[in-house]
Structures are given as C-alpha cells and as structure tokens.
Amino acid sequence: MRDRLDLSPTGIERRSRRSGMVGRCMLAVAAALLAACTSLALDVPRVPSHAFDQPLLTSLGRTYFSRLASAPGQSGFHLLVSGPEAFAARGALAAAAERSLDLQYYSVADDSTATLLLDGVLRAAQRGVRVRLLVDDLNVGDRESHLAMLAAHPNVEVRLFNPFSQRGSFGLAQVLELLGDGERLNRRMHNKLWIADGAVAVMGGRNLGNAYFNASQERDFADLDVLAAGPVVADVSRSFDRYWNSRGAVPIAAVAGPVPAPAELRQAWAGIAAQAGDFRESDYVRSLRKTAFGSLVRTGQVPLVVAPAEALSDVPVDPFAGSLETTSAIFPVLRKSVEKARHEVILVSPYLVPGATGVQVLCGLARRGVRVRILTNSLASTDVPVVHAGYARYRPQMLACGVALYELRPGGPGARSPRLGLSSGASLHAKAVVVDGEAVFIGSMNLDPRSSKLNTEVALRIESQELGRQLTALFGEATTLDQVFEVELDEPGNAASSLHWQSLENDRPVRYSSDPLASAWRVWMARFLGGLAPEELL
Structure with missing residues (x-):
C-alpha cells in the first residue's frame, strides 16, 4: 500500500519526491508520446485580486487585535499540537469569517475532515464571504470535479498551482508528461495557509485530510500548526496574494471545463452538506465539541503568546518562463539563526537530508559546545523510505561529532498507549526549529533539498x-525512550563504527543493531532506491 500511487493523505508527500526520480533515459520516448497527446492551454487570463486588509472591520479582527493593544507591532500565537484542535481551529475560523477566507494547500483530501471543512467554507460563501482556494495540482486528480463544484459558487474562486496538462488520477499520462516537462512539474507549491478576514491565520505542516487531524483509521501523522493573529497576518496574506496572482495559479475552469447546470450544482452542494452532516454526528466531532476549543477560537478567547515575528515566504516561480531558478526565503534566515546559537538547537523534521553543508553546520555547533538534538522519522515510521536513505548516510557523521538523533517509534491504532504532542501519530510530519529556547521557526518546510x-x-x-x-x-x-529510538555509535566519536538503537519496550531497555521494526524488504528497498535517487530530489 505504501508504494502505490494514490490520492490518500498518506501518499501525498511521497509523490512529489518520487516524481523526480524516474530514469532520464526515458525522456526521449516520453517526449515522442506526449507529442501525440492533446494539451490544455494553461497560460490563461486571470483577474487579479487581493487580500482583505481591514481586519478591524470584522469581529475576528476587533476581538483578537484588542488583545494585542498593549504590544504594538507584535502578534499573538497559539501552538496547535493536537490534530483535533487544529481541525477545530480551521472550522471555527470558517464559521466566524465575515469578509474573506484565503486558503492555500499542497493537498486537499477526499475524506471526512476535508469535506466538513469545505462545507464550512461553502457555508461562509453563502453568507457573502469571499473565498479564494489555491491548491497544488499534483494531488488534485479526481478531486478536480469537486473543487470545480465549489468554484461554481459566485463567492468562491479556485485555482490550481502549476497544473498538469493531462488530467485525472495520477497515472501513466501524468508520468509521461512529468518525464517530458520535469523541470516545471517537479516544482510544487508546498505552502499551507488558512486565513480568515485578514485577521487570524493557521499555518504549519498540516494539509487538509483525516491523517493530519488524527481522524484516520489507517495511519495518522504527528504534526504541528500555529494559530497567528495580529500584524504578521497581513504579511502572510501578502504571501498568499503573490501566489494567487502569479502565472502559476490557473483558474480551475481552464482545466475542468464549463460550469455545471444549476440543478447539478445544487445536488453537488447538497451532497457535500450531507457528508458533512454525517461526520458532525461522529464520535470524533462529538468529542471535540465537549472540549469547546472551537468556541474559544471563534470568540477570540484562545490563549495567546504575544511576541514579535516575521513571515518568511518563497517567491512563486513562473512555471511558464524559460528559467525556473528559485532562491529560498526561509533557509538562509534559518541557517543564520542556527549558526549564531549559543546554547541549544532543536530540529524537528519528518524528512531530514542535511547534506554535507548541513552536517558541517551542525557539527560546528556541537564542537563548540552547543547542544544539538534532532527528531525525525525512523525507517519503520517514515512514509517515504527513499528519503530516509538520504538521511541515513549522514547519521554516523552527525553522531560522531556529538549531535543527538532520535527517530520516531511508529504509533497508530495498535500502539500500547495513546500518545500526545509531537509523537502522536504513526509517522512524524511536524516541522519546527528552536534556537536557544527563543527563536522559533514553524512552517511547511522540511529540512531537505526538495x-x-x-x-x-x-x-x-x-x-x-x-x-x-x-x-x-x-x-x-x-x-x-518509550516514544523513540535513540541512535548511537558502538564506538562514540568514531563515524566508521556500527550503529545501534536504544529504546524501551514494556518499560524494559531494548537495544537494536539495525533499523528497528523495519522489515528486511523495507530496509533493502530504502538502500536500493537511496542509491539511485539524486540527493537534490529528496
């Protein structure tokens, strides 16, 4: 299941990585086949629009900004560690919005939580709220028709970022197009934003889907978001505008065809409402209602940490331009902050491929006495084994110079005890960095070349x-040690020595001499694919 192409939440991060790993020797064949295929005209006219910039005219703006009055220029923040609370926060902001909802996501799943959230968005549009939804096209697939139904509402616009010409579920046609146009199609919009009335935003690692909100019956992610209110939201909104008005953001009508008939639209919207209604009666939502967390968000009573902050956002590349060079707006700032660390650096990343330069930076810190601790996925918990192979080749060097490595022990429905926080899922998906206990980075970025x-x-x-x-x-x-495997060298300080993993099982120490709980097949596949995949694509 983990290796097939699908549109489930557990497959979405994987596909963008695999998309660049097909042999270049097939390019000539692919180009010939693509020449016979019909293509959509993707560079189409679009009407520019901009974020709502008067939050104090809304209830959300007045409520949240009043709490920041004593700290001019600073913003308020609340960590969303729990999946259900992250889900409730988005739903509450959709319910409270009066003027605008701007949503930007790498993936929107076709499941219960995403449907309920989109039903809330549609209800907001019916109240007169302007909705703009921007979704990366890689994982849209058959979800395209549902998104087009939303876009048919007069108050809703949907755009797809960097779309494929070949439509439908990801399959042979898309693989061939990717082979022929990999320079463009291998560059995806990984951003995640949920902005209400230009006043409050939720951002971090979560896409929209059951696996991100701990509602999956199969495999959940441990993830992290932050709710932000105040001046920094204006900067985040400007970032959304840059993407929304870019040439890469194509109106869904350009690929989905004519607007459905009114009767078909009413039926589709009623279907969304019915599915959402069923989920509202689920144990998941009933349990969430008892916490009243959504009410706290909606009424502006959620606890806030007030602090100065800045938004860091990459500039969207023009996929139709000849050059697709990109310059990260996040990693130079992150590296500068990490290199200035005096006491401690904490890194949390599900996909960690530091490269030679990253290892040099981390080891430089450790050698001058800075405590460096890293949490990432184990081979058993990762949903992208090939990326784990890219990380594994750097483990000995990092351990030898004093970096502490912790790999998540897989959890999920069969776990011995329920988990909370950053280890709450079967697979880690949170992205965060803390420098000296005071410089905090939270966003959509993994610490890898991709x-x-x-x-x-x-x-x-x-x-x-x-x-x-x-x-x-x-x-x-x-x-x-009951949540992770701590990786160590058999001979401390010697990068050439073997590794072992320490953990606790049933409160008793356990030592492994190879990647724990990973099948022999998974170990072999990770090493085989890791040897083939170019590191810059991981």
Missing part, C-alpha cells in the same frame, strides 16, 4: 521564550 531548492514553502520566525519553552517541553516529551 524544500530548500525545488518546492515553495512558508514559515514564521517568532522571537518568544514562552513558545520556545513550550516547544522544548514538547520535544522532551516526544523523545522519551
């Missing part, structure tokens, strides 16, 4: 000892 050089990303840099304390505590809870 995020730094190919995909576009968005993040917040927040200067807050309180948020740093919260994340450091979460890291400590997530890296206890």
